[in-house]
Amino acid sequence: MNSDLPNSGLSTQADPLITATGIRKTFGPTVALDNAQAVLYPGEIHALMGENGSGKSTLLTILAGAQPADAGTITLHGRDLVGLTPAEARARGIAVVSQEPQLAPALTVGENIFLGRLPRRAGGVSWRETHRRAAEILAELQLDIDPRVAVSTLSLGRRQMVEIAKALADRPQVLLLDEATSSLDEADTRTLFALLSRLRAAGTAIGFVSHRMTEVMEHADRATVLRDGQYIGTRKLSETDEHELVSMMVGRDLKSYWHKASVAQGDALLRMVRVARGPLKSIDLTVNRGEIVGLAGLVGSGRSALLRTIAGVRPMEAGEMFLNRKAVRIRSPRQARQLGVGYVPEDRKGEGLVMHWSLYRNAGLSRVAALPVLAPISERIDRAAYAQGTQGLKVRTADPRQAVSELSGGNQQKVLIARELAITPDLLLLDEPTRGVDVGAKEDIYAQIAHLVRGGMGLMIASSELQELIGVCDRILVLFQGQIVADIPARDAREETLAYWASGAHLIGAA
Amino acid sequence: MMTAAENSSDTDKIPTSFPTLLRRYAGVGAALVALIVFLSLTQENFLKYNNIMNILRTNSVMFVAAVGLTFVIISQGLDLSVGSMTALGGVFLAELLTSGVGAWPAIFLTIAACTILGAVVNGGLIAYGGFNFFVVTLAMMQLLRGAALVISNGVPASTFMWDPVQWVGDGVVLGLPVPVVLAVLIGLLGYAVMRWTRFGRSVYAVGGNETAARLAGINVARVRVAVYGISAACAGVSAIMLTGRLTSSQPVSAALGLELSAAAAVLLGGASFAGGSGNIGGSAIGVLFLGVLANGITLAGVPSYWQGIATGAVLIAAIALDRIRAK
Numbered sequence: 001m002n003s004d005l006p007n008s009g010l011s012t013q014a015d016p017l018i019t020a021t022g023i024r025k026t027f028g029p030t031v032a033l034d035n036a037q038a039v040l041y042p043g044e045i046h047a048l049m050g051e052n053g054s055g056k057s058t059l060l061t062i063l064a065g066a067q068p069a070d071a072g073t074i075t076l077h078g079r080d081l082v083g084l085t086p087a088e089a090r091a092r093g094i095a096v097v098s099q100e101p102q103l104a105p106a107l108t109v110g111e112n113i114f115l116g117r118l119p120r121r122a123g124g125v126s127w128r129e130t131h132r133r134a135a136e137i138l139a140e141l142q143l144d145i146d147p148r149v150a151v152s153t154l155s156l157g158r159r160q161m162v163e164i165a166k167a168l169a170d171r172p173q174v175l176l177l178d179e180a181t182s183s184l185d186e187a188d189t190r191t192l193f194a195l196l197s198r199l200r201a202a203g204t205a206i207g208f209v210s211h212r213m214t215e216v217m218e219h220a221d222r223a224t225v226l227r228d229g230q231y232i233g234t235r236k237l238s239e240t241d242e243h244e245l246v247s248m249m250v251g252r253d254l255k256s257y258w259h260k261a262s263v264a265q266g267d268a269l270l271r272m273v274r275v276a277r278g279p280l281k282s283i284d285l286t287v288n289r290g291e292i293v294g295l296a297g298l299v300g301s302g303r304s305a306l307l308r309t310i311a312g313v314r315p316m317e318a319g320e321m322f323l324n325r326k327a328v329r330i331r332s333p334r335q336a337r338q339l340g341v342g343y344v345p346e347d348r349k350g351e352g353l354v355m356h357w358s359l360y361r362n363a364g365l366s367r368v369a370a371l372p373v374l375a376p377i378s379e380r381i382d383r384a385a386y387a388q389g390t391q392g393l394k395v396r397t398a399d400p401r402q403a404v405s406e407l408s409g410g411n412q413q414k415v416l417i418a419r420e421l422a423i424t425p426d427l428l429l430l431d432e433p434t435r436g437v438d439v440g441a442k443e444d445i446y447a448q449i450a451h452l453v454r455g456g457m458g459l460m461i462a463s464s465e466l467q468e469l470i471g472v473c474d475r476i477l478v479l480f481q482g483q484i485v486a487d488i489p490a491r492d493a494r495e496e497t498l499a500y501w502a503s504g505a506h507l508i509g510a511a
Numbered sequence: 512m513m514t515a516a517e518n519s520s521d522t523d524k525i526p527t528s529f530p531t532l533l534r535r536y537a538g539v540g541a542a543l544v545a546l547i548v549f550l551s552l553t554q555e556n557f558l559k560y561n562n563i564m565n566i567l568r569t570n571s572v573m574f575v576a577a578v579g580l581t582f583v584i585i586s587q588g589l590d591l592s593v594g595s596m597t598a599l600g601g602v603f604l605a606e607l608l609t610s611g612v613g614a615w616p617a618i619f620l621t622i623a624a625c626t627i628l629g630a631v632v633n634g635g636l637i638a639y640g641g642f643n644f645f646v647v648t649l650a651m652m653q654l655l656r657g658a659a660l661v662i663s664n665g666v667p668a669s670t671f672m673w674d675p676v677q678w679v680g681d682g683v684v685l686g687l688p689v690p691v692v693l694a695v696l697i698g699l700l701g702y703a704v705m706r707w708t709r710f711g712r713s714v715y716a717v718g719g720n721e722t723a724a725r726l727a728g729i730n731v732a733r734v735r736v737a738v739y740g741i742s743a744a745c746a747g748v749s750a751i752m753l754t755g756r757l758t759s760s761q762p763v764s765a766a767l768g769l770e771l772s773a774a775a776a777v778l779l780g781g782a783s784f785a786g787g788s789g790n791i792g793g794s795a796i797g798v799l800f801l802g803v804l805a806n807g808i809t810l811a812g813v814p815s816y817w818q819g820i821a822t823g824a825v826l827i828a829a830i831a832l833d834r835i836r837a838k
């Protein structure tokens with residue numbers, strides 16, 4: 001096996017901790033994995049890379065015993081693991097944080113962390129012990145979360161951290177993270193990687209999937225690339241570069257990551273004057289036709305809250321809002337949509353898609369919802385919406401009639417975006433639109449968006465990927481504690497500047 | 512991890528094409544066919560025209576109630592007040608008739624009153640008051656039955672003299688029982704609304720993912736009001752049919768437990784309490800299955816007390832089968 005890894009110099013002495021070789025997995029006509037492999041050594045951080053639908057999540061679920069492979073072998077410490085079940089995998093020290101949230105929203109954080117293995121004492125579960133140990137683990141992650149609150153009260157990013165805490169509760173020797181950072185902000189991401197390097201030093205084998213190149217370049221020791229379910233190769237990060245990894249993933253060279261829109265801007269499309277609601281305090285902003293405005297800020301800074309207010313999910317409480325120069329009071333998502341506002345929420349599974357519906361139906365939902373109540377509809381509307389919305393997005397599916405739940409995460413995201421593109425909104429609000437989307441697909445999505453912006457659409461994008469915001473936006477607004485603290489033209493923006501404003505450092509400087 | 516959730520959602524897939532539809536209903540449909548074949552071979556009276564018409568006529572009330580409940584269950588709700596609503600509808604109808612209102616206006620007013628009651632109280636409290644559907648409709652189940660008793664003093668009132676009511680419950684049109692024709696028409700209408708209108712699609716969306724539906728621009732509260740209104744309207748129609756067949760209102764015993772047997776039929780037909788799945792074709796198969804089963808039990812001379820046991824066992828078997836098939 002080591003013959004495949006001529007460069008695995010980092011732990012030449014050690015034997016592999018966990019290996020998967022010749023893995024094959026099919027779902028009906030879809031070949032998800034075909035001769036895939038991954039070899040993880042103790043004390044390494046290993047990135048698993050590939051385009052959307054290349055089989056990364058499937059490989060991790062197989063390693064976690066959540067589903068069986070059709071063929072191939074998995075070894076742990078050189079011993080074959082056959083018929084692995086999730087409970088067994090956990091008992092053997094293999095922990096996984098999966099791509100889609102798996103927490104029970106109604107249960108508390110502590111209960112979720114120890115779900116299925118709550119600390120016991122004579123006569124039942126020891127809640128004191130549960131919460132004490134949960135608090136310990138949360139503290140290790142530098143998380144200020146009360147283990148007694150229900151998970152449903154937490155933001156998506158916080159939930160993700162709880163998922164990670166849950167995986168760590170077992171002190172695993174193999175820790176697998178599937179896009180664990182995709183809904184985290186910079187601060188939590190930093191905390192997480194600091195923790196991962198401590199675990200690495202202690203000999204844990206860490207595998208992680210991420211579509212964020214910078215993250216991989218900065219933190220991984222080695223990277224394995226899959227394409228179309230096949231093993232393409234493994235590289236030491238010290239001996240490769242972004243360019244090589246991307247071309248291994250895509251099978252071609254990508255010229256640039258982003259399409260800068262820079263369109264002649266038209267009239268003011270949206271104007272907000274001293275708008276306030278809940279966490280938002282006195283928001284003033286303008287978005288012009290043909291303009292892409294980015295929203296940067298930490299989790300909880302009000303980025304999502306701002307988009308939700310415009311989208312009518314939580315109506316504004318004070319201030320004025322103008323759309324196309326007309327004063328509006330948006331009270332419901334329905335009304336927002338009638339005014340030409342499209343919205344892609346952050347949580348695609350919880351708030352975006354109907355998971356057991358087909359791609360067609362999901363793509364048609366916003367269009368259908370805009371019709372009068374008794375309007376006749378047919379599959380044709382859905383198909384037309386799908387055709388228009390997915391144009392240029394390259395959704396990878398065996399058949400658009402399959403359930404979206406069967407798609408890979410990135411492809412689900414594309415279907416959700418397609419749903420909104422299908423109604424050609426005037427103003428499109430995107431909350432973390434490229435979460436879990438691969439580099440090539442990001443390019444496709446932004447190219448398509450750039451095309452629409454040229455037609456006079458206005459766009460607001462909230463994202464925690466600063467590099468991406470700088471790449472695609474005309475202007476970036478930075479939010480801090482519910483206020484816009486900076487308004488920076490993207491061409492002048494640098495990541496450090498944005499991070500400076502987002503962290504509230506300007507206040508410390510002033511004090 | 513993801514597979515567990517995805518497998519279970521597979522069972523909720525909305526049938527879109529004929530093959531998926533077939534797979535979906537193969538279980539209950541095949542069981543229905545098997546039951547029919549079995550009864551035809553063992554009970555000589557089973558295939559007689561009169562017996563078949565009898566099965567259809569007695570189950571048309573349950574089917575109409577099941578049509579309404581299909582809407583509610585697909586929207587991820589439940590309406591426990593259907594049986595009581597039907598009883599109250601019968602009492603209300605009898606009151607109107609005896610106080611001199613014409614038969615057709617009385618029929619119309621009864622259905623309208625039920626609809627409004629269901630939409631405003633059930634729908635309003637659930638959709639706008641934020642109350643749990645189980646609590647609201649459970650309370651209404653008690654309340655409406657109580658109202659039926661109070662209004663009527665618990666005494667059945669004969670509706671024998673009013674021809675149109677009799678006709679709806681027991682008449683014949685084109686050689687077919689009127690209630691059966693009515694049930695089929697209502698079923699077809701419900702099927703068409705669910706399948707081919709924007710409203711039907713919103714019911715599936717609300718049941719499938721309420722938040723996603725709202726954010727996509729569906730007025731979720733209004734959809735909820737509508738489904739409870741539809742369920743009550745169907746109960747109103749059931750009330751007319753039942754009163755006509757019994758030639759009297761029966762405040763104490765009419766439609767007792769109707770909501771539960773209709774819900775059982777809807778679940779048999781492929782809907783699930785998780786919401787977002789099911790359809791009226793399936794509910795029709797569910798009603799027929801329960802109806803044929805009850806008929807078979809009677810024909811075979813088994814005490815009718817066994818009917819409940821058989822229904823319960825079939826329901827559990829059907830759902831277990833569905834689980835296994837989804838794996």
Ligand SMILES: Nc1ncnc2c1ncn2[C@@H]1O[C@H](COP(=O)(O)OP(=O)(O)OP(=O)(O)O)[C@@H](O)[C@H]1O
Nearest residue numbers: 027032052053054055056057058406407408409410
């Ligand atoms: N339960 C399933 N049923 C049918 N097809 C599936 C199922 N799970 C995965 N697939 C298919 O297997 C392929 C690989 O999916 P997988 O989720 O492993 O991709 P991925 O590399 O994790 O992508 P992403 O970066 O988008 O998360 C995809 O084509 C997907 O549609």
Ligand SMILES: [Mg+2]
Nearest residue numbers: 057099408409
């Ligand atoms: Mg994935």
